[in-house]
Amino acid sequence: MALFAMVALDLPLKQSFTYTIEPAMQDKVAVGHRVVVPFGKREMTGYVIDLMDAFSSPYELKAIKRVIDASPLYGKQLLDLAAWMSRYYLCSLGEALSMMIPGGRREISIPALEVEEDLSFAKIEQLSDEQDAAIKAILKRDKPMYYLYGVTGSGKSEVFLRCAEAAIAEGKAVIYLVPEITLTHQLAQQVTSRFANKVAILHSALTPSQRLKEWKRIISGEVQLAIGARSAVFAPFENLGLIILDEEHENSYKSGNTPRYHARQVAQRRCQQEGATLVMGSATPSLEAYSLMQDGSQVGALHLTKRVAGGSMPKVEVVNLAFEKSLVSSALKQGIKETLDKQKQVILFLNRRGFSYFFHCNSCGYELHCPNCSVALTYHKKSEQMVCHYCGYRTAPMRVCPECRSVDVQYSGFGTEMVEMEIRTLFPKARVERLDTDSAKEKGHVQKTLSDFRQGSIDILLGTQMVAKGLNFPKVELVGIVLADSGMNIPDFRSQERTFSLLVQVSGRAGRYNDQGKVIIQTFHPDNPAIQYALAGNVEGFYNEELAVRKDTGFPPYSRLINLVLRGRNQKKVQEETEKLEALLNSAAVHAKAEVLTSGECPLEMIASNYRYHILISAKDGSSAHHLVATVLASYTPVSAVYLEVDLDPLQLL
Template sequence: MTETVGVHPLAGFDKLLHYKVPESLRAQLQVGSLVRIPIVNRFHLGIVAEFSAPKDFPVERCKPLAGLVYPFPALPPDLLRLAHWMSAYYAAGLDAIIEAMLPVAVRKAAALKQEKLLAPAVPPGLPGAPTDDEIAALAKRAPAQAKVFAFLLSQPRPVAKSLVLDRLTVTAAAINGLINRGWVREQTRRVERIAYDDAHSAGEHVAAQPHRLNSEQQAAVDVLTPLLSAAQPKFGVQLLFGVTGSGKTEVYLRAIQTALAAGGGVAFLVPEVALTPQTVARLRSRLEAIAPGHRCVVWHSHLSEGERLDGWLALATGEARVVVGARSAVFAPVQDLRLIVVDEEHEPAYKQDETPRYHGRDTAIMRAKLAGALCLLGSATPSLETWANASSGKYGLLKLTQRIDDRKLPFIDIVDMRVECMQQRGPATLSKRLVEGMRARISRGEQTILFINRRGYSSAMQCRKCGHVEECPHCSVSMTYHRADETLRCHLCGQQGNAPSRCPSCGAPDIKWRGTGTQRVEEAVRRVLPNARLERIDSDTMAKKHRFREILGDFRAGKIDILVGTQMIAKGLDFPNVTLVGLVDADLSMHVPDFRANERTFQLLVQVAGRSGRGDRAGEVVVQTFTPEAGAIQFSRHADFTGFAETEIKMRREFGYPPARHLLHHLFRGPNPEKLQFFAEQWKNRVAAALGEKVTLAGPAAAPIEKIKDEYRWQLWYFCNAPVTGIVAELGKLRADFAWPEDMVQVLDVDPVNLC
């Protein structure tokens, strides 16, 4: 080993620093080790990146490493290589990426949670144990000590010291007295915090025994098994394209079983934290049956720091070999990684909207490549980028065209709300067809899900007299009305105020609430079905940590008739007793300034429809729309993904949108819109001169939402005609040399999924 190492500091700046290696650390130090380093007069943590130093480097001037945090690498080699790739591809600093890979508790070198246990030093009846006479004498001299000792003798195993103090209402002095006498021994044990190992998991477990595969599932498993069981596994990507309810999860479970049997590790990614409990329950049930001792670690941002730390340690030490979680689970330190599953790979939730702005699916594919693992993507409505790669042969394609047990796909009923509003002589939240369907389900003991992708009661407050719309003072959007507490809220910046009874502009009392949200849908249902057992799921009702799982547990147990919710309930959840799904406003996702609007609408309709009829009874879907003739709605009616994809990709290629080319989004933010426009145009001219035909530029222009949190927003688009990494590198050099004003922030987003 060389005398010096290069370390990436976790100290808020992106620069490699070099340190001497003390003799005491040389045997344990590895690339990826988490070390303590001195910087100026403070100690920080850093990741060892290399065992070398620049030529003619003055080693004698180096400070020594201050210590090693863990005796194993905090970042395995494949993760360290992944960090470098992400830095180059996503135009992000290496320090920001490494911080995203490590839980906060690891970056703080947090101590493990421990508890003290008490037990008799010598079991009764063995030489050296206290005699009956000695115990009787103790009871007279020190009754509190005698009380503790008698309790410990009655316990079959060591007891937590905290429990003894609490239950017996004694002081620590009584326990210390017994320890000093040599009658009681005290030992320390690590306490492991296991996520989702609690009462809220009740009812989430599924059958531990494997289901019998149909012919299509078996064909998919037959392709995956040799890839996962090979002595020398190779990188590859397979797309499991299956209609909703076709049994993709069972194929995942068989693949995981094969990977574990071959000695490998597994990462299972889901797009939403909400899907994690169900996935964890399935995996834990199956692992307990087929591979006792295998642990499944949960990984997402809603866990406590302690839960994340304990899960990270279990994976880093090889104690656990399976991780399930949201997009950040792609960074879990799984040992001997052999399989990454990306469920519902099409979901925009896989894209991080803060630095580093990585895509969980694409990052998973690259990690699989660096680790020599298989990446299995799954969806009933694949992203068009993934579908293009599968159609071209770049990815393998596995198809599941039938639902399990040949169950029928739900019947989709399109309701023209233009006609409905005329028949009801005014705005209608719920169509007669949807109300009749809900009433029939309640009478039969079946369940209904209503989906509306907007929380709150109404999306805007408008005066009928002067037309005034109350907008957020800090953002260029209207305030959303929340009827539960009579407030107006901005869903972008959090601004909140009391809902006025009169127009703030002209004073007229004639106020109209426009648009529909989850609260208005809930109110409409309670009005027409007052005896229905109804619950609402959105981010407003989910403030309590376990509330989401509590509601899903009650719904699964049949304690709820109708569930109203936002996108949280549209993805991947499996409720066999749901036979009706209502999409209250199918137009919300379609009429937005985004070239992916049709794709998002089609995916949403098919995925929501897939929640219906997953049990023995046929399902129905009611789609309410003002544009029933739209292509996305008509294709979704027949679940015709192939037809939709062919039509949409043809249109995208005509205009050069992804998947025809990669797209980069450059956002400029600041307090002065005129200054933003000026510098954005100057920057565009600089890029056009430097990159020429490598990119096609569009803009600059004001963003669709022009102001958020008192910052104006302008944007510029780069359509890439050359490899992305090269363009990002050239843009990085240009950005470093450009004279940006101090009050202007600019953010580059590679492969953006949200254009607003």
């Protein structure tokens, strides 16, 4: 019986802590258990990572208060993965384990999915030659990673599911990752019947207790397939054979909290560690993945060039909004009318929530910003509130300028709420539904909306990124992109790549089952390269031009970046701490093959009343940048009330 337990805590501290195990608890504590322990003046949840019979300490050790779990939640493989994450993402072991393990205290089952009887969910008996060749190549396992690079609607999902079936038939487990909750729902419906309900679902819409229930089903061996968003990459399978990463290009695979892991990197590590195969796929690969495919040494590229349901790629038209009087152009209006007349469906996409987002006084020029963040407030008409989409601050709309008391004020810019109102006015008989983060907060709204749209009881679906990718609706003939410019003006080297990817993905929702598909792109910048390449459907051309630009400017994939963000409520303290850390990095960089690219305020200088400064480190290879930062941070701790966030391979620099 062990007398001492080594416990990792969810704190940014470089060490673990040792606690005694009381005699009554000695047969209840094992590696893999969560325990409640005293730490300072509070109690915390910790993770048991080792047991010892003897331990000498000059201090009096505290005892574990209680054990949370009846059986261990993680084994050696996940502990090894957490240790790697701690080293790679420069976080503590406790922070890594906390990110992996569900936080629930009791198991609550998730509501059963209603599986719709729909032809598109049935197993496709006849594969195309390209699909067949891709499955054979993956199952040969000549390479550790494969990339299914195919046009939207080319049947990537069927290839993934056939490979999953083959792995499960060999007694192996499969993790299937998708970027959005909406896609998790669609995929879960597709596979629940196909895999005889032996499927676990893991995503952020589940409560911690529901996630715990699914987690324990995996540990018990009850299921062989886990589906979910980013965090499902940690599903505790002992005999992993395959990880599928669908829509690999998606930003939501990157965590926004410490540790800022990327599901693709963790999946690569797990596959390498556990002898599994990684299969990724997208119609618009990330530039990093595209360059790896070009190289071909690690990743096997598998191409799908044809739509399998007989549909052809949609016709694309670009409308210059500079010559239009309304946010719904005459071309888009006409397109919607013609589509509805044929009793087909429309998807309208706008990557901006709310009604309008810019308050301006015409008399003195005053602009209304969030008092806690460096962003404009968005007006939400339904709730009659101005809302900050970063910190959640809310206030009543203004009718009078707070600076000069003028009533000559206006709200400009438009979001999904305003477009919804306009569409309902133009097409009063059409059944219109909106799907964005605001409407998704209503319980069951996402599931019901997608189900209604599939069954044809909604004519026009309007939404943000939730409707942009992966979803498969047979009756959709028209996709309207209300404003293609929303991501273009962001000060970020990836903005062109994001814009292009989004245009191609959204366009791919149209005409998947016939040759009548049409896409209308509305923009103030019709000559932008991302729009021109999307218009021509020239994916290779865009990638080659963007890679040339990245090579000239020295940005990824021709370099590796690490972004260090310091934040705190005292601006002077944060600035001084940034200068101190920059000096340490510059001093160490003399002997390293890495450099400090920039230092100063973040483009979004304030979020949630915290001032934010950043230091950007660049190197030609990842190990040089990592070594420099790891060396400096090993002996550096920020002063109290200043927090340091380490972001390896940042996807955005805001």
